[in-house]
Amino acid sequence: MFDRIYRAGVLGVAGRKPVENLVRSRAWSVAKRFVAGEEMDTAIAAVKELAADGVLGNLDLLGEFVNSPETANVFAGQVLALQARAAEAGVKPYVSVKLSSVGQGMTVDGTDGTAGTDLGLSNARRIVGRARELGGYVCLDMEDHSRVDVTLQQFRTLLGEFGAEHVGTVLQSYLYRSEADRSALDDLHPSLRIVKGAYLEPESVAMPAKADVDAAYRRLVYSHLKAGNYTNIATHDESIIDDVKMFVLSHNIPKTQFEFQMLYGIRRDLQKKLAAEGFTVRAYIPYGRDWYAYFSRRIAERPANVMFVLRGMLKG
């Protein structure tokens, strides 16, 4: 309960324009712990830097304020450019995309055969198609609960067209519906990233108690692994990670069937340690000018982070 109140409080304050302006102007020195710069080259450099510790990268262009078909198309063009630049630089074009950023819910305009279809799906098709050409991968991030149905539907379409080696999506353990969503996808053998969930959701759709979210997290990971599917275990929760290690050992699940994923700048020590133990570890590397909403969610996850921001702002 405290978690929810804390999260709602921080996100409420962070959502005020004067607070955003102040944090944007004074807190970049703090934000850069979580965000790998504003440009794609700095993000690609961050992937190379992590490679020295045996950690792989997942590039994420931040862009949560796309509000017209034109901006959605520009954003999709930037993701396509990122994939090309990563491949040129010798980095696997493994990217994450929020379908809202590329036009989900908007309609394709024009005279070709795609007119009238969902712009998000149409742009995602170009991005996943490019991933297939370049030997890359696209994870469709999961946003708030209002987008889950449409995201899963579009994921099914893309999975059918491009295959699980090039596209995956995310399930959030805080949602009551996620176990049913997972088992409904089982026959398609999808690669899924399992997370606890980062949005402030009503109690009618999401579990309010952290202990329940954690228990549901374990259940989702275990059932996806037991079904023989590739599982991206995206958490910094060390007790869950330790339990997963025991689970895979006792069920003879090979290390090639899963990976651990964490966010850039969080628990780098643990990322390095797991990689040294021979596990596949991937860091989610966000970059771009629209870093504020992402940064606010990270601060809202942990009370100690608010002090960290305030100290950083005082230092300038």
Ligand SMILES: Cc1cc2nc3c(=O)[nH]c(=O)nc-3n(C[C@H](O)[C@H](O)[C@H](O)COP(=O)(O)OP(=O)(O)OC[C@H]3O[C@@H](n4cnc5c(N)ncnc54)[C@H](O)[C@@H]3O)c2cc1C
């Ligand atoms: C690779 C990746 C991709 C993700 N994709 C999505 C997505 O598509 N949709 C979505 O809703 N959510 C996504 N998330 C966010 C996720 O839902 C959680 O909000 C976030 O991971 C925090 O939960 P946790 O599992 O680490 O566990 P928690 O119980 O929140 O944290 C466990 C421990 O991790 C450390 N920690 C966690 N968060 C922070 C932080 N911000 N700063 C410092 N330390 C921290 C602390 O030591 C904490 O005690 C993603 C997370 C990861 C790692």
